[in-house]
Amino acid sequence: MTTTTLAVVGGTLIDGQGGTPLADAVVLAERGRITAAGRRAEVPVPAGATVIDAQGQYLLPGFMSGNVHLLDGIMMMGKGGAEYLARFEGRLHEVIEEAAQIALRGGCTTVFDTWNALVPVLNARDRINAGRAQGARIFAAGNIIGMGGPFSADFSMQSRAVISSTFADRMDALFDAGVGRWLSTLPPEEVRPIIRDYLARGVDMLKVAVSDHLLGLLGWKSPYLTFSERVLRVIVEETRRAGVPLLTHTLSVESLNLAVEHAADVMIHATITSQHPIPEELMKRIAAGPGWCEIQPTTHDYQCHLDDTNHPWSGYAGGAHEQNTVRMIASGVKIILGTDAGCTDPDILHELPEAELVDRPWTLGDDHVVWMKAMVEKGMTPMNAILACTANVAKAYHQDADYGTLVPGKVADLVVVRADPLADVTNVRKLSAVVKDGVPVDFGKLPLNPMVTKYPRVEDAQRR
Structure with a gap:
């Protein structure tokens, strides 16, 4: 868990509450939890924050x-x-x-x-x-x-x-x-x-x-x-x-x-x-x-x-x-x-x-x-x-006190996608960022040490 403030800036916020998406939004997180979520004009980004630029993209709960x-x-x-x-x-x-x-x-x-x-x-x-x-x-x-x-x-x-x-x-x-x-x-x-x-x-x-x-x-x-x-x-x-x-x-x-x-x-x-x-x-x-x-x-x-x-x-x-x-x-x-x-x-x-x-x-x-x-x-x-x-x-599962929506107080789990999922729900596949516990995930490198998915499994027979 990080102590640095994370700011996801400029995306359209679909916060998991079912309301109208919020354009040009900012979500702030510190110590793994969301501290603010709202319009960019109303949520200043602290100096020194780690910034994820979500301009033109969409923010959703993990x-x-x-x-x-x-x-x-x-x-x-x-x-x-x-x-x-x-x-x-x-x-x-x-x-x-x-x-x-x-x-x-x-x-x-x-x-x-x-x-x-x-x-x-x-x-x-x-x-x-x-x-x-x-x-x-x-x-x-x-x-x-x-x-x-x-x-x-x-x-x-x-x-x-x-x-x-x-x-x-x-x-x-x-x-x-x-x-x-x-x-x-x-x-x-x-x-x-x-x-x-x-x-x-x-x-x-x-x-x-x-x-x-x-x-x-x-x-x-x-x-x-x-x-x-x-x-x-x-x-x-x-x-x-x-x-x-x-x-x-x-x-x-x-x-x-x-x-x-x-x-x-x-x-x-x-x-x-x-x-x-x-x-x-x-x-x-x-x-x-x-x-x-x-x-x-x-x-x-x-x-x-x-x-x-x-x-x-x-x-x-x-x-x-x-x-x-x-x-x-x-x-x-x-x-x-x-x-x-x-x-x-x-x-x-x-x-x-x-x-x-x-x-x-x-x-x-x-x-x-x-x-x-x-x-x-x-x-x-x-x-x-x-x-x-x-x-x-x-x-x-009675876990809604901590997870499921992008509102202050919740754990900072979120994804950023490049295209509007409300226009085509399969756009959630177009990930540009994944954040868990307020920490950006280098998701493209996962899994880190594959056993099952490392393929093919036949050992290289070439002598060294």
């Missing part, structure tokens, strides 16, 4: 992603997951830091990691917070309560056929963290102390699998409820007792209804309901309730590619799920950005067809831009898309 898996969760569900974990075992916190740097390179100053290996993600979080590593600020949930590890039925049990049981069990235990699928076999009085102990391990929020994650076995249309009503109630009670946000994983209308009934703070991928339309009565309760919906859309062109190729992921955001998204926007549901994106192995990206790379929603670093593009295509205004990636995320 983007905040409400749902990532910095160790790539999509890969854990199929091809590439086993080699990824084997290659980087013992250094997973470094992979997470690399992913956090990729997110920061794209202008995301804060990410909420809602499923990951507990010890590595907390290690990376703490190293970044202490300044020992660079990257987007991480808030972490660790495991999803009630889910197994990467080689369980919840992700890629089929990988066990080609890897050692010793390795698979070790990885599952690392991710399971003592709160996996076996909890669903226990009575409430035995679940309570386990959840209480898990919450005491330093997680920033708790995410519960209200429905299962057996997509690899059952597809998009067969989710089961993970816990009994009694056990789910205990999990919710302990989360409230700990004072952290309650997140829900749901894949059906009934599991989504339970999330609403328990007043979840954030309902992850709330539009995914096993290809069943969300009933209008439930939609109205969602809109009227206190919770926020994290939505994972695809762009029109990407969805057409998935549909045309009969891709296994066509049901992810298409069909009834796409209509759920359109209806949520029209109904005024409180929406936040989330993508499930992570640090994908280039070996996996290398074999994808070009049509599957453009607008890929799970590619970290550009995922928030693809999300905004998709949501605007479905009826969201560019301003509301920006709010869904900034202030709304901060509110949903």
Whole structure:
């Protein structure tokens, strides 16, 4: 954190509050927090300040992603997951830091990691917070309560056929963290102390699998409820007792209804309901309730590619799920950005067809831009898309006292873009400056020490 005053001068300020943008603005920051934001004529720049010239450009809050898996969760569900974990075992916190740097390179100053290996993600979080590593600020949930590890039925049990049981069990235990699928076999009085102990391990929020994650076995249309009503109630009670946000994983209308009934703070991928339309009565309760919906859309062109190729992921955001998204926007549901994106192995990206790379929603670093593009295509205004990636995320996770808007007192996280994002929301991709904690980031040099994204990996065979 710097003690020098930072001044971002001359840009049009889109401050994250949803009002009219302010032309020729100045934002001042000192000791990592914003001290002033307003018209240039009303906010003098102190002598000796470090100045970022934003003339003719646009200032926005640093983007905040409400749902990532910095160790790539999509890969854990199929091809590439086993080699990824084997290659980087013992250094997973470094992979997470690399992913956090990729997110920061794209202008995301804060990410909420809602499923990951507990010890590595907390290690990376703490190293970044202490300044020992660079990257987007991480808030972490660790495991999803009630889910197994990467080689369980919840992700890629089929990988066990080609890897050692010793390795698979070790990885599952690392991710399971003592709160996996076996909890669903226990009575409430035995679940309570386990959840209480898990919450005491330093997680920033708790995410519960209200429905299962057996997509690899059952597809998009067969989710089961993970816990009994009694056990789910205990999990919710302990989360409230700990004072952290309650997140829900749901894949059906009934599991989504339970999330609403328990007043979840954030309902992850709330539009995914096993290809069943969300009933209008439930939609109205969602809109009227206190919770926020994290939505994972695809762009029109990407969805057409998935549909045309009969891709296994066509049901992810298409069909009834796409209509759920359109209806949520029209109904005024409180929406936040989330993508499930992570640090994908280039070996996996290398074999994808070009049509599957453009607008890929799970590619970290550009995922928030693809999300905004998709949501605007479905009826969201560019301003509301920006709010869904900034202030709304901060509110949903109860972090709005510090983040999400460019107003005095908030942490000085901001981006400067070269073209108007209200004219074309994908202009947020045109970064000229990224500031985190009041310090300009040399974002073009990130990640600093790539392991996953250093490619190709074959060693130079030439003798020296």
